[in-house]
Amino acid sequence: MTSNRAVAYKGPGVVEVIDTPYPEFELKDGPGVNPANVGRDVRHGAILRTVSTNICGSDQHMVRGRTTAPSDLVLGHEITGEVIEVGPDVEFIKVGDIVSVPFNIACGRCRNCKERKTGICLNVNPDRPGSAYGYVDMGGWVGGQAEFVLVPYADWNLLAFPDRDQALEKILDLTMLSDIFPTGFHGAVTAGVGVGSTVYIAGAGPVGLAAAAGAQLLGAAVVVVGDLNEERLAQARSFGCETVDVSKGDPGEQLEQLLGVPEVDCAVDAVGFEARGHGADASHEAPATVLNSLMTVTAAGGGLGIPGLYVTGDPGGIDDAAKEGSLSLRLGLGWAKSLSFATGQCPVMKYHRGLMMAILHDKVQIAKAVNATPITLDEAPQGYADFDAGAAKKYVINPNGYIAA
CATH class of the missing domain: 3.40.50.720 (NAD(P)-binding Rossmann-like Domain)
Structure with missing residues (x-):
């Protein structure tokens, strides 16, 4: 089985890069996973090789010990990736697509999703409306500061970029679309x-x-x-x-x-x-x-x-x-x-495609505005420390070498 490495919260002020299971089309038990979600079948999902995944200020709240996040929770809800495998119920997303992943996890089927309120989906978190990857009390979907990540409801959640070369050329801007x-x-x-x-x-x-x-x-x-x-x-x-x-x-x-x-x-x-x-x-x-x-x-x-x-x-x-x-x-x-x-959570899908088009057609330079700064997966703990100390940078983790030096 393919290996996987990820950034995990270990305790207040401490994050480490750990070995973690390669994703499967089933939500397994693990740190922070809601018991009612264990064993959940994800035939509608896709496995991504992570292209970029960003450190967010929301992650810092957990890392500072300001939430009830458990030790070994894999972090990361800002994800862009390449689809490398799709579940049997996926119809439109294809292997090889470069995609942006909204940090909100949404089913596309419930009343709120149908009303464009994807930040408060009713079906993905047994505790309350709304969910996100790698975040405390959000259902336990595994975070994306990793080499590989599982995304449920792939046809609904994923925004596929129209041109692979253009996407990789503008990846530091496009990675900001996830959150x-x-x-x-x-x-x-x-x-x-x-x-x-x-x-x-x-x-x-x-x-x-x-x-x-x-x-x-x-x-x-x-x-x-x-x-x-x-x-x-x-x-x-x-x-x-x-x-x-x-x-x-x-x-x-x-x-x-x-x-x-x-x-x-x-x-x-x-x-x-x-x-x-x-x-x-x-x-x-x-x-x-x-x-x-x-x-x-x-x-x-x-x-x-x-x-x-x-x-x-x-x-x-x-x-x-x-x-x-x-x-x-x-x-x-x-x-x-x-x-x-x-x-409340931003319903990312409401803006996803429009902001992508603004980036692709050079109407905004969001990477420059937030000072996007690529780092390796192994540099993530230092990135967390520097960001916490007030660095005026948006750290973009590059776990699989897609981002050019």
């Missing part, structure tokens, strides 16, 4: 970004930068990105964004200096539950800070897109409320200003 580009774009769309909008994006990590690129693609007049990390703010400026340093205080005053008013039309939270305070409190975790700040700086009638991750269980939360995902939000302020809120 962060649609996720950031979804944040901008749900916030209401349109032609002429002024937009504030909290967080200059890869999702925030993807949201900024998405806002530009949607026609925003001004995109302002806020963060504590100057290197990441410089990355935002590199493709035409304005920036604010929230270590200097709440963003309103800095927004007024940039825009003439202390408010924006719409805003995106690309930070999530490990948010820190602003100004003098920047060294302390304060998980409601970003959401409350965005309600303050968004004009009445505006919208907040919230692709930043919030969890129902956080062992490292600052208090008992935070440990169960309960935050002290100024909901009264949001209500008084008639703000709209959109949360």
